[in-house]
Amino acid sequence: MITDMKYAPVGMFRNYTREMSVFIWASMINSTGAALMWPLTTIFVHQVLNRSLAEAGFVIMMQMLGNVLGQFAGGSLYYKFGVRKLLIGALAVTAVFQASLVVTAYSSWWGYIVTMFVIGFTGNLSQPAIQSFIGFRWADRRDELFNVVYVANNIGVALGTALSGILADISFNLTFILNASTSAAFAVFFYYFLQHIKEETAPAKPNATPSVKGARRAQLDDMPDKGAIPHLTIVDQLRNVRLYLFLSVGSMMIWMANSLWGSGVAPHITDQGMEMKMYSWLWTLNGILIFVGQPITSWMKRTIAQPVTSQLTWSAVFYSLAYVVILLFPSYSGFIVAMMIATLGEMLVSPAVPAFLAARAGRNAPFYMGLAGGISSIGRMIGPVALGVAYDSGGLQAVMRVSVVIAIVATVSFMLHAYLQKSKLRAEKNQYYDNYS
Template identity: 45%
Template sequence: MISPRAWLHRYPREAWLFLAASFLNSSGSAFMWPLTTLYVHTQLHRSMTEAGFVLMLQSLAGIVGQFTGGSLFHRVGAKRLIVGSLLLQACCMLGILLLGNWYLYIGFMIGLGFLFNVSNPAIQAFIGFRWKEQRRELFNIVYVGNNLGMAVGTALAGVIAAISFHFTFLFNGVSTFLFAGFFFFFMRNMSHDELVGSMSEKTEKRSQGSMRLLLRYQIYLFMALGSAFIFFSTTVWNTGVAPHLTSSGMPLAAYSWLWTINGIVIFAGQPVTSWLKRLVKQNLSSQLVASA
């Protein structure tokens, strides 16, 4: 068994700094997004149908953001893309805080959906290029850390929102702004190749038959359909459970505690999932099918 000291030295110091910043950012983000539906319904006095419509527009903008972020990653560079989109996200959140107009709110939420999906894939790609040898382990640690941050943030979100919804936007905007500042200084002395990979690496990957893999559309179709079904069910639940709890007379804190429990289960369940992987010892494709 690896000791805590050995485990800490297993990854570079800069990787731990990145994980800490990512944890704080996810904690700040959790102040706002679980309570979006309630904010629209209770503060802007709009129907649940309108709240769902805004979330739909935000998701559609996110799809455009995914394509935009992917196409701009190598052209613009990781630093400008990540820092710029995070700063604009912070401005959108502070705009919601300062301007309570319904139509401006819709515009800001569409902007948030677009910008988040511009920055998030770029951050994931940055992890893969920066720590190539440990990318798989670090992706998992970032995922767990983000969910732990979500558990902390949502535990406080309901309490803060009960005082004022404006504080949730303020904390989210400030944490995103600090995350942008972290990336600005973190990437300051890194070369372009360190951030997005060198041209020789890209050429080598193409020569190893990566185009043949792209033609195997069944893999991507399976993953896309599976993800679509999962996101559809969780989005319907997430949108409906908030007003259901409040209409039942429960406080906002009850809803935030649900997300806190979710984050704790993901964090505490990691040893169980690791044990199952060692026990079954199947390849990654089999693990995906089994979990689905």
């Protein structure tokens, strides 16, 4: 399995065009910069600004609210402004507000909160555009590119998180400036990167029809890439619930339940007298597994989870199993095993959502990527609060019982999504054969 370099951890970064490789490396550098600040928000608010942990949680919640609204807006504005203006503009504004923290973070409490909200909003305004760009520009290889960009971004997060503590020991202002610098650099990168690239108005077909003889078969095979009718209103797009609703709800539940690591496992570790580095090591393990575990998920995608919808369902199953492990074995060894299982789920779900929408939503993919991203971000926003309340009322066991139930709901939601897509595809194929019979 690992002998094929295409699926080996290092081999996955090879065999790409220069254009693809530059994009992948730029994404990793940007994610490194983004990770310089967010792990330290709680520490900065509590230790530097002398605010309570509840107030630190409020700042994070406001930033997450900005994330949600930014995803929604980014998908809706994709065709209004175009990928070039949306990407460069969002990143440039983000850089300005990140740099402004050297003033606003100290001069005004509410000014700091508003700045963090805007950073969350503009920072995620560009996400649907980036995902749509990958899906439209490299339609024939979008699935593997969504995956390799996901892996590269996680490497960047690991590097940024590791550097953040070192830089914060020198100066928090240094982290703000470097964070802003990477956003500005990413904006400049896209300015030059997109200059000679024609903006796509619809995804290119991954497979051209080889001959007249194979035309019908090729057209049938390409049917999953046929998107929704162009120029639909927002209301019309929202009505297409079978495309996005259960996919989005499943993702929201996944990320809501996954908040247990910070709202359940982390306080449990400290309550048991263990050092916080024991918690950090769990995330180090997560980062390592995302890289070295690629052959496992690649094998699954080639065998038992070929359809993207199946990858989503398997991801929820892995998350459910991971939480059951912690529920039955609430020890550090149980946390390690659970993190390994949950990471497999993460490796399946994160690239699968944009890959599915790029394939099925056609020209309207940017809108649905923003919609799905926004809904899933709601889970990240309310998860820490909901599971924090559960921990206060019943400790780790209460958190895990709630998380298992939420993960099961996610599994059911993804299964319903897969059923709806299979039924729709079957109906489309029957209609196609009827038209040519």
